[in-house]
Amino acid sequence: MIDWMAFVIVLAAALAGTVAVVGFYSLGLKMLVRAGRVPVVSPAEFTDAITVLTPAEIKSAAKKAAKAARKNPLSPLQKKIAQFAAYACFTLCGAAVLFGIYLIVPALHG
Amino acid sequence: MPLDISLIIVLVIALALFFDFTNGFHDTANAMATPIATGALKPKTAVTLAAILNLIGAFLSTEVAKTISGGIIKEGEGGVMITPELIFAGLIGAIVWNMLTWLLGLPSSSSHALFGGLIGAALVGAGIGAIDFGVLTSKVLLPAILAPLTAGLIAFIATKLAYGVTRRYDGKPDGRSGFRYGQVFSSSLVALAHGTNDAQKTMGVITLALISVNLQSPSEGVQTWVVVVCAFAIALGTYVGGWRIIKTLGTGLTDVKPAQGFAAETSTAATILASSHLGFALSTTQVASGSVIGSGLGRRGSTVRWKTAGRIGIGWLLTLPAAGIVGAIAAVIAHLGTWGVIFDAVVGVGTILFIFLRSRRDQVGHHNVVSDVAASGEAVVIAPEPESKKVAK
Numbered sequence: 364m365i366d367w368m369a370f371v372i373v374l375a376a377a378l379a380g381t382v383a384v385v386g387f388y389s390l391g392l393k394m395l396v397r398a399g400r401v402p403v404v405s406p407a408e409f410t411d412a413i414t415v416l417t418p419a420e421i422k423s424a425a426k427k428a429a430k431a432a433r434k435n436p437l438s439p440l441q442k443k444i445a446q447f448a449a450y451a452c453f454t455l456c457g458a459a460v461l462f463g464i465y466l467i468v469p470a471l472h473g
Numbered sequence: 474m475p476l477d478i479s480l481i482i483v484l485v486i487a488l489a490l491f492f493d494f495t496n497g498f499h500d501t502a503n504a505m506a507t508p509i510a511t512g513a514l515k516p517k518t519a520v521t522l523a524a525i526l527n528l529i530g531a532f533l534s535t536e537v538a539k540t541i542s543g544g545i546i547k548e549g550e551g552g553v554m555i556t557p558e559l560i561f562a563g564l565i566g567a568i569v570w571n572m573l574t575w576l577l578g579l580p581s582s583s584s585h586a587l588f589g590g591l592i593g594a595a596l597v598g599a600g601i602g603a604i605d606f607g608v609l610t611s612k613v614l615l616p617a618i619l620a621p622l623t624a625g626l627i628a629f630i631a632t633k634l635a636y637g638v639t640r641r642y643d644g645k646p647d648g649r650s651g652f653r654y655g656q657v658f659s660s661s662l663v664a665l666a667h668g669t670n671d672a673q674k675t676m677g678v679i680t681l682a683l684i685s686v687n688l689q690s691p692s693e694g695v696q697t698w699v700v701v702v703c704a705f706a707i708a709l710g711t712y713v714g715g716w717r718i719i720k721t722l723g724t725g726l727t728d729v730k731p732a733q734g735f736a737a738e739t740s741t742a743a744t745i746l747a748s749s750h751l752g753f754a755l756s757t758t759q760v761a762s763g764s765v766i767g768s769g770l771g772r773r774g775s776t777v778r779w780k781t782a783g784r785i786g787i788g789w790l791l792t793l794p795a796a797g798i799v800g801a802i803a804a805v806i807a808h809l810g811t812w813g814v815i816f817d818a819v820v821g822v823g824t825i826l827f828i829f830l831r832s833r834r835d836q837v838g839h840h841n842v843v844s845d846v847a848a849s850g851e852a853v854v855i856a857p858e859p860e861s862k863k864v865a866k
Contacts, residue, residue, distance in 0.1 A: 366611065370619055373748045378627050380743035384659070385631040385736050389638035392651045396641075402651030404731075406512020424646070431645040456655075460662060463742065466750045468533045468669075 383459045391452030398445035399432035478686055481557045481814055485682045488564040488821075490706045493675035495571040496583040497527065497710020500671060502718040503580070503741065503761035504663035507734035510723030513656035516714075522657075523664040524712035530668020531704030535676065535695045555685045558807040558814060559594045560678060565821045566590030566800025570792060572828040578717035578725075578837075579788040582756035586796040587674055588613055593797030597804035616748075617789065620755040621763025624744045628764040631736035632771025639732065652731035659738035664711075666745045667757050672707040676700060716837040722762065725781045727769025737761075737768040759789065 395402060405421040437445065465471050504526075505519040514522065567583070567590035574581040595603045641647045676695045683689040689696065723729060729737070741757075741764045748755045762785055769777040803821070806813045 370623075373744070374623050374627075376747040376750075377623065377740070377743040378630065380747065381627050381631045381736075381740045382634060384739045384743070385635050386638065388652070388655050388735065389635045389732075392639050392648045395651065396639075396646070396648040401646045401648045402654070403646070403648075404513075404650040404653040406653070424650075428646040428648075457658075460658060463662060463746050464665070466746055470533070 380459060380463060384456050387452045387456035387459065391449045391456065394445045394449030394452060397435075397437065398442045398449060399435040399437070400446065400449075401428035401432060403428050478557070480811065481561060482682060482686055482688070484814065484818055485557050485561050485564065486679055488561060488568065488818075489675050489678045489682070490702060491825075492564050492568050492571070492583075492587065492678075493672065493703050493706035494710035494713075495568055495575070496671050496675070497524075497707040498713045498715040499571055499575055499581075499583050499710075499718060500667055500757055501711045501714045502722040503757050504660045504667060504738070505714075506719045506721075506723035506761075507729050507737055507765065508653075508656045508660045509719060510729045511653060511656060511731045511734045513653040513731060513734065514660070516716075516719075519660070520712055520714040522661060523667075524708045526661055526664035527668035527672065527711045528704050528708035530665045530670075531672035531707060532700065533665075534669045535673060535700065555681060556598070557682050557685055559598050559804060560591070560682050560685070561814065562594035562597075562804035562807045562817065563587070563591035563800045564678070565803040565817060566593055566796040566798070569799045569821065569824055570796040572825055574788055574792070575715055575717060576828050576832050577788070578721045579785055580718045580722050580758045580762050581785075581788045581792045582617070582758045583671060584674060584756050585613065585617065585789070585792040587678070589793040589796030590800035592793070593800030594804035596797070597801045597808070613793070616755050617759060620744070620748075620759045621766070624740050624760040624763035625767030625770075627744060628737045628740035628767030629771040631740050632733050632768040635732040635736050636772060649730070649732050652735040655735045656731060656738060659735055659742060662742040663738055663745070663757075663761070666742055666749070668704075668707065670745065670749055670757060672703050675706070676703045679703070717832075720837055721781065721785070722765055725778065726762070726765050726785075727775055727777045729765065729768070730772065730775075733768040733772050733775070736771065737764040740764045740767065 392402065403421070403425045405424075435442065501520055501523050505514070505523050508514040509516050509519050564587075567586040570581070570586045570589070571583055574586075592604055592609070635652070636649075639647050639649050673695075676699050679699050680689065680695050683696070683699075684691050727733075741761045744760045744764075745755060745757055762782075766777055766782055769775050803817050806817050809816075
């Protein structure tokens, strides 16, 4: 007996969880960018599968980000709000992950 | 206890732990291939993190271990007597197949290798009636098709979402490199989920062996020392790292960007967590591979290398029967008695050594795991993505 219902539930639950985590994280990044705090995270090693970034390129990326931030049309208050929204998004994303951990540890939910 | 029983039980435990070890290094790639490929984590850091999380994960739950046999092999009345020889032969099949797919750099399912080996051994021991094909279809074969499709679909949607939300139409920095931080957490979650799932398969096998020689009553759960040794075996295997498979999964299927990697890892973790929570057995490896392909399809301008995907798919199809055949042959020899078991063990160790020595010829390690792809990136100036060119104007 193939339990199709279980499969549909797995698909729905996993999709909901993924969309929540990825969605909130992306939204958080967008808000950070809007607040003028563009994150520039260079690869830990030169292993980026497509492009190898030289130190000069990393520097120029950071410079470009800073320049874009300076031209930010938002007022200081709007920036603050955007930044707050970004942190709220990251918190929600983290909460979703913690909920996932809660689910895999039987000791936590009996 | 007679000598040959204690001999075989020691052999079974040793083999089971070695299987656990191969399981660890075979599956490091599931969690850590994408963060290594995007440079979110240094290769050494990544495998260390994965090893620690696997160790923790192994202690978190023993739910899967309790249901390891899963009813695929009919036990007890009217079924097969599970003997240590049967488990022994099954483990040999599983290990040989795991080592071979590692040599080829194929991310194949360790769970399927284990099931295949045990099924092959049971077929020899008790004939075709020993296998419950209904359970085999619904618990192993069907999930093997559905798992990568599910994970792939979710990763596809998640990749679209990640790119859609962070897209900028004015050509200014979009902060997508910030997904590298996220990757550290999402890949950790996959490693943790792997520890809770896969270490337990070995715990279940050892427990089954102990029960079969009456060293433990069936009603008891998994003994503490079994949990501890299994946790360390899988953590050690993870730390050693199956660099060949990391290479295939991180760079062989599609070129992974941070946003893609984050989407793929989250999809893998969510699918594994949802399915194991709802009692739907999926292979970690198949979920992870499906996610990587799905995220490759989800990013504009990226390509999926279907040739590699096809090779992996063939590996999946073969896993169950191939491990089964090795398990069956080992079972035939093991039925000859103590000398048969010893012969099995010697041939098994010899095969493992041969594969290991063969692998030394073209080593893949943390030093060169993705560097040749990176080197080709240096040589070729990659045109900017069409979408950004279009909207920059």
